[in-house]
Amino acid sequence: MSAFPDPLTGMAAPLDPGALRDNVDTDAIIPSREMRSTGRDGLADGLFAPWRYADADARRPDPGFVLNRTEYADAPILVAGDNFGCGSSREHAVWALGEWGIKVILAASFAPIFHANCIRNFLLPITQPRVVLEQVAGSRLTIDLAAQTIRTGDAVHRFDIDPEAKRMLAEGLDPIDLTLIHTDHIERWITRDRASRPWVYLEASQ
C-alpha cells in the first residue's frame, strides 16, 4: 500500500449530477453479491454495480452513471452528501474504491466505520459544508494534504483532519507497526488490569 499522493489534482465526480446524494451506503458501493473472494483484490469490477451497470450480470454499463462518462472516467475524487459510507462495515467498499482509483471522497459527513476504513487504506475522506461541495462538484481540483486545502481556480477551501490520520496518509504508515512499538507498555497495562478485572481474561479454548 502506498501513501496519499500529495498533492493530488483531478476531476471531482458528483455521484448524482446536480445534487448531493445523501446516505450512500456500502451495499451500493459494493453489494454483498460482488464480494466473491476472501481477499482484498478484484473488487473494482463490482464497484457501484447497482448504478454503474444497466445489466450487472452482463456487465453492460449504464452510460448515465457518472463514472461511465468520459470526463469522469479517471476522476480520483468523488463528491456526495451526508452520511457517506453508511451501513455495512465491509472494508471491501474502500478496497473497491481504491482499486478503481478513487483517492479522495468529499462529503458533507461520513459514517464512522467507513471513515476509519478510509484512513487505514490511505483514502482521504474530507468533510465540507454542502455549499462548498456544490461549488466544487464537477470541477478539476487540487487536494493538498500537507496544507489541508482544496483548490480550484482562485478558490481555496480549508479542511480539517486529525493529526494522526494526516500522518498515516502522508507517510503511508501501518498502524499495527506503530502500535507494536508500545507492546511493553500494553503488557504492563494488561498486568494491572488483570488484577482489577479478572473476568476479562479467559482460559484458552473451552
Place this chain on the structure above:
Amino acid sequence: MGQTLFDRIWDAHAIATPDGGAALIAIDRVFLHERTGAAALGRMAQMGRTVKDPARVFAVMDHIVDTRIGRGTVDRRATSMPGGEAFITETRAACMAAGITLFDVNDARQGIVHVISPEQGIVLPGLTLVAPDSHTCTQGAFGALAWGIGSSEAEHAMVTGTLRMEKPRSMQVRFDGEPAAGVTPKDMILHLIAEHGAGGGAGHVVEFTGEAISALDMEGRMTLCNMATEFSALSGLIAPDDTTFNYLAGRPYAPPDFDDPYWRTLVSDADAAFDSEITIDATTIAPMVSWGTSPEHTIPIDGVIPAGPTNALDYIGLSEGAKIAGTPVDAAFIGSCTNARLSDLRRAADILKGHRIAPSIRTALAVPGSLEVKRQAEAEGLDRIFTAAGFEWRMSGCSLCFYAGGEGFPEGSRVISSTNRNFEGRQGPGIRTHIASPETVAASAIAGRIADPRDHACAPVAA
C-alpha cells in the same frame, strides 16, 4: 461534573502512550464471522503476525451459511452462495491455526454473532468488544462499549489487543413514558431515526436512558441498540441493571454472579454532561414501517408517504401522498440480528396463530437468530405455528437480510422484513424492502399487504 457511562468505560481502557498520538484503547473481546473475518485472519498470517490472546477472540459462521433445514458443514451443503465455500473453509482453517474458538456451521452454539455472543456470556458490562460487523452495537445493550470495525482494524485489535482512536462524542437519548400496546423497541429506534435522520448520531456513542428503556427485557434492548449504526452512531449503550445481570449470570463465558460492587458503578452520574441530548415521549410512538431506501425513510404505519428523494421513490415504486398501509407485499421475512430472538418469534407467532399467510405471499421465512433460539422455540411449539401459517421454518444465520448471490427472494419481490436495512438492492437486485417489527411482518403476511399489527391483539413487549 459527573461522568457518563461511556466516559467510565473509555477511561478504564485508555492506555497512555509516550508518543502523544491517538488514544490506545484496550480491546477486551474480538468476534469475527466468515464474511469479513477471513480477510483479517488471512492478512494477519500473510504479515507473519499472530493473535495476542486467542482466548479472547471468537468466530462464528453466520453470514453466508445456508439456513435451509438439512444444511451440511462443507461445500455447497453449507452455503448457497456461489464461491461461498472459500469463506467457510478459509475461516475454519485460519481459526484453527490461530487458536481461536469457532462456533462452526452446525455447532449447537451457532447463530448470528450478536445473538450468540450474549447467549454465551461473551459480552459483559464494562467491556470493550469489537467485530468486523456494523451491528456489533447490538451488544451495547449489556453496558459494554461494542462497535463495528473494518477488517484492518480487526487485525489491529487481534494483534495488539488495542485500537487507535479519537474519543467519540457522547449523546443521551431518553425515552420517557410507556409505549402503547403493539409498539416495540424496533418502532422506538425507527422513530428516533425518522425524527433525527440516518446521520443523526454521527460521531457519537449514544446512551439510551429513561423509563421506557429500563422496562425493556434484554432482547428488546438489543433490538434498540442494534440500529444505533443505522443512526450513524459509533455505538449504542444501555447501563446494566438487574435485568442485565440476571440475564448473564452463569452463562458459559460469564462470571457466576455479579455481586461485586464494581458492576453497580457502570452507570452515568446524575450530573453527567452529554455532548448532546434528545428526549422522546415514548407514548407518542406508533408502529413504524419504512417507505424508502434509508432507515430514515420511515413513517407510522397509518401515515402517508412524504416528499422524499426521487431515487428512493423511484426504486421503491411508491408515490408521495399515498398511504403506506395496504401496499401489497409478495414476501415476508422474520429474522436478523435485529429481531430473531425468542421473544420476537413468540410475538410474531401470537399474531400468526390460527391464521394463514395470504395466497399472494410467495416467500415467507422465519429464521431463528441462533440454534439455541431455534431449540427453545421448538420446545414451545412456535415452529408449528409458523409452519401452519405458511412460513418456512429455518436453521439460524443471517439468511436473506442481505443477498449474497445464492438463495434469494423471487424477482421483483416487495418484502416486509424484520431486518434493519431497506437499502436499494440489500435483499437482492430490484427487491424492495419495508422494515418493521416482527408483529408488523406477521400481520402483513396474513393480509398480503402492509398491515397494522394493532388490528390483532398484541402481546406485551416486555415479559
